[in-house]
Amino acid sequence: MTTPASRHHKRPRGEGQWALGYREPLNKNEENKKNDDGLNVRQRIIDVYSKRGFDSIDPADLRGRMRWYGLYTQRKPGIDGGKTAILEPEELDDRYFMLRVRIDGGQLSLEQLRVLADISNLYGRGTADLTDRQNIQYHWIEIEAVPDIWARLEAVGLSTTEACGDTPRVILGCPLAGIDTEEVLDATEQIREVHDRFIGDPAYSNLPRKFKTAISGCPAHCTVHEINDVAFVAVVNEHGEKGYDLWVGGGLSTNPMFGKRIGVFVRPDQVGDVYGGVIGIFRDYGYRRLRHRARIKFLVNDWGVEKFRDVLQTEYLKEDLPDGPAPEQPRDSRRDHVGVHPQKDGNFYVGFAPRVGRVDGDKLHLIADLAERHGSARVRTTVEQKMVILDVAPDRVDSLVAELEAIDLQVNPSTFRRQTMACTGIEYCKLAIVETKATASHLIDELEKRLPAFAEPLTINVNGCPNSCARIQVADIGLKGQLVVNDQGEQVEGFQIHLGGSLGVNPGFGRKVRGLKTTADELPDYVERVVTHFEEQKKDGESFSD
């Protein structure tokens, strides 16, 4: 007899798929998750670790389950990138944590923003980085502070639950949901439903690997659906009904793949169930033998779209979904919502660019005060490390823009400020090989000085290691941190260059050109040469990624 399990059992050696009977953990991570669910660490943090201090933390919690609540130990200061791969994890661990707060849909009230600012100043030495997944990350967090931080967050409806770990992480949403003049639909309700049904549910807290979600009606496709594990992209079907096109299996990291269209039309009221089906497939059929093959993209790639759709419909939804159309192409190659733009209701939204996502507690307070004084009660984070203030009356816009720019939050930034992103890097990240934020910030300054007239769209993404937290493979210029040899024969911080990556109309991963490397010191010269060369050679209408 053919069972659902045997139907899918093609690989000669098990990949650790639960649905095929491989319940015994095949590696240390799986063992830790089986020994105790990541969600259970919360009570130990409250009852034990926060009271007895850092040294009381069980190592399996410290380097594993803490992530289920957004906590990672940060890198001990002063350890250079050459030691990253050599040292044991405990030698890299500082006694402080990075703490990630999930901001589903990037939606924040001023009250929430002020609580985030207070936590930064009280417990994070003022740190607050905007991530490229709409989260906020603090550094320097001590374990003793965590219960109070949670209490403050939870009092205003925020949390760190499943902000990291092998879990359903933050749900990306368009910052302009409900106000954009051209949006296909407002996805806020579906984001809320998925959040409320699945986040923190022990039935979905032991996934093979992280699981990234986007749900959006944005015509600019600002949630980068192509590189999420699952994405619901708003479309209008042939009957004029609004719903979603389902994409599964996108992801970057060391084996980049674009998500694939499953080809179904999902009504807004079906999003919760379809999400449950997709995450269920991942939990049950996802590969658990090797961490680097555990993301859902590998399963989708092996199965193909037809089989994925068949399993989703027959085993999980118990109903067929109709075929649906593909999304329209994005209206613009810039997806960041920076600048001043009209809303549906006659008001304006104002998107602004901090430097490489770096803000701080005081600045977050200033943003909240500025928004309030200009009649707004809502701010948003974007997937480009930017922020947006909503609902500004036409006669208040100029004043808000001037006040934001006065504190270096630029509403009309140069291309370089606007489109350069950087991951955390060696300052705090234990996997990093090189410094990123300061390097990228210096690069912006230099390029603004050297190429003041350059105004084309151009993305420059700076990563501190071969992981792709700052999406190097889809940037025009992607910089992958590594050690390189300089002219004097010394090993120094530098970057492998990926050129010509893009999303949107002609998606493609940047080409890694063998031998194309630069030292961090020479980075401004290198990028200036590439950009100048492009300007000289380009034909009419050609963009950098062409």
Ligand code: SF4
């Ligand atoms: Fe850390 Fe590497 Fe991710 Fe940067 S890309 S934050 S260095 S893991």
